[in-house]
Amino acid sequence: MFRKTAGEELVDLLIEWGVDHVYGMPGDSINSIIEPLRKAQDKIKFIQVRHEEAGALAAASYAKLTGKLGVCMAIAGPGAIHLLNGLYDAKLDQAPVLAITGQIESDLIGTGFFQEVNLERMFDDVAVYNQRIMSAEQLPAVVNQAIRMAYTKKGVSVLTIPDDIQKFEVDAKARITTSSFTMPELFPQKHDLEKATSALNKAEKPVILAGKGAKDARESLLAFAEHIGAPIVLTLPAKGIIPDEHPLCIGGLGLIGTKPSYEAMKNADTLIMVGTSYPFTGFLPDKAKTIHIDTDPAQIGKRYPTDIGLAGNADKTLKWLTQNIEKHTDRSFLEHHQELMKKWEEKLHNQENDTSIPIKPQRVMYAVQQVAHDDAILSVDVGNVTVWTARHFRMTNQRFILSSWLATLGCGLPGAIAGQIAYPNKQVFAICGDGGFGMTMNDFVTAVKYNLPIIVVVLNNHKIAMIKFEQEVMGNIEFGTELTNPNFAKYAEACGGIGYRVEKLEELMPAFEKAVKQNKPCIIDVIVDVNEAPMPAKITFAQAAGYTKHMLKELFEEGKIDLPPL
Known part of the structure; x- marks a missing residue:
């Protein structure tokens, strides 16, 4: 009589729950799960990412966009640790995500073996459900409960599966539960x-x-x-x-x-x-x-x-x-x-029509607006770019995702990858600053590998610009915010995608018009004005005073104001 291994049972249960893809990177402690995934490619796809953090961020973004379970996978030790940032993003934004991690063999746990990490303790704060599988027979019930908890609690479930247990056969009498969940409909008293x-x-x-x-x-x-x-x-x-x-x-x-x-x-x-x-x-x-x-x-x-x-x-x-x-x-x-609001919109339109060089970030958002379809997906990174998108891209029926409560740099590209997988027939943009894109840019090759025609817009000012502004508002001189960037357009081409470098205003709209006609991943690298500060709608006295203090410090340091004699 044929019996499935625990790894095979896990994959079958994921399919039963409607999971059609998993983000991850193969490795020794999950190879007994990777093999059944390979055999089931017609039902569930394995999306190989270049960094587990990007996989977890993509799983969180997929869940935010669709309401369906996002799934990511990593090996024991370093791979599992890499998942944490994306899992915290899912936790704080209440997105249902399942993380599956390997572990060293059961009889080695506690011996200080190679790559041994106490994963249950490590994931305890991020997870609504966090279990190590103790036997093959236990696995079906625990998998069902993990997914049920992720959905009903709108959070992260983590399953840690030791390498040896993945290979064990599941007894026919193993505990079987239902692969479904039910939600109440609430109405006030x-x-x-x-x-x-x-x-x-x-x-x-x-x-x-x-x-x-x-x-x-x-x-x-x-x-x-x-x-x-x-x-x-x-x-x-x-x-x-x-x-x-x-x-x-x-x-x-x-x-x-x-x-x-x-x-x-x-x-x-x-x-x-x-x-x-x-x-x-x-x-x-x-x-x-x-x-x-x-x-x-x-x-x-x-x-x-x-x-x-x-x-x-x-x-x-x-x-x-x-x-x-x-x-x-x-x-x-x-x-x-x-x-x-009419007066405010007039002010925004004037900013968007500014033709000065370096190009204003607001002008870039105007260009995105001109080419974006009514049902496009926008995955927006963290930083000044969040401000420019929030203020200057006028949503109609588009979808907008970001790392809301964690506000983690690097979420833009993984979110766009997830968006294109979730909605293969829709336009998908990643709107990133150069700092955020630099965090996860290695996974642009993931978009190339899986033929995901995302459009990555990089607002490039060679700065962590929001932090520069924050330092100045505090009255400080900026420090540690300079970035040394490659030519992101050439990087796109080196990865097998398409790149457009925009330094002049007359290059801006042609780059966007070409990018949306391509059926390949693109990067539009736009050099924008580093001194364009994301000023709040209402400037407080403290903010104005801090900025004045910063300007005086700069002038003193540059010798443009003479200090009075002692």
Whole structure:
């Protein structure tokens, strides 16, 4: 009678759960899993990455984009350690991910053997489920539970499988459980809804702050906002939930937000938070009645004082509220901020039309806007590039992903790889700074190897520019921010892709127009103005004072201001 090995059983269970690809790098302690993956290539693909961190970041991005399980794999020791950054990204952004790692043989654990690391302890903080497989018979039930936990807890599950156990046969009487999960549908309690109704009926200056928890509630969110005459402010992870140019949208919040959203929050008498636990509470109203809608009751009131909590699904809760509260006829608060938004947009358009050299980053985002399809995927890295994309790319129906809570440099390229695998017929852009791209650029060859026609846009200023700006705002002279970069266009060609180097304004649009017509991975390397600072919408006195202090220090150091005699 044929019996499957634990490695074969694992692969079959992944297929049963609907997993169609795994990111990883082969190695000695997982070769007994790699072999069944090879045999099942018609059902599940193994995507070989050049660094396990990129594999984990890609798995997290795939989960963020699709809601489906992202899976990554690594050997014991160094490979497993490399996964951690991407797994923490998944944990903090609540993305369902399964990490499978090898381990030295069972009877060697605890002896200090080659590449031995206590993986259960190492993964304990990042994981919602973290188990070492103790026997082949145990594996089916544990795999099912790991995947079920990743989905239901929206987090990371880790399975550590010793090398010898992967090879053992699974007994026919092994514990078998179900390869499925079920989620509850939450709706707020009646007395909470009644309190919210009363508060909303009295609201004169309501503002909505929508987070990624509202991503499946576009129509109900817009209908609710229209009903109460409230402008909608979006958190960064929620960008694209409603179109950026919708009349009810007044942009983002915080240092990368808009001035109209800052003003709306300052003047609001009622704040409705939908699917967000916004961390930068200094940008929220000082005194406002606050209603917080979230499917996770633990998030309600976690970071900001909440008067009324509505633990429920955003779509159904907003529909109920719209049907049960009075329609607001006074639109003056909304209309005032709509007028402010028109002036803000005019300011942004002027920046995007700046023709000076070096090329302004805002001008690059305008170029992306011109060629991006309505359903394109944008994987955005961390740094100044996040600011330029958030402010200057106007989302319609595109998808936008980034490392939101961890904000890890290097997420842009792995996210684009995952995006192209998830949606092979859509345009996919990685929008990166030179610092972020340099972190994971070796995996551009992964895109080449698997014929993934992603377009990588590198805003190249030879600086870790956001840190330069932060140092200057503190009143310090910048230090440690200089980058020595290769020609990224030539690098693309060396990898087998296509590269475009843009130094002059007249080269910008032709490069983008050519790139989107190619069916190969491309890098557009744009030299941008290093001195273009991502100024916040509202500059505080402390920021202005710090920047002035920095300028004075520079002038003294350069000898352009004489020190008074002692």
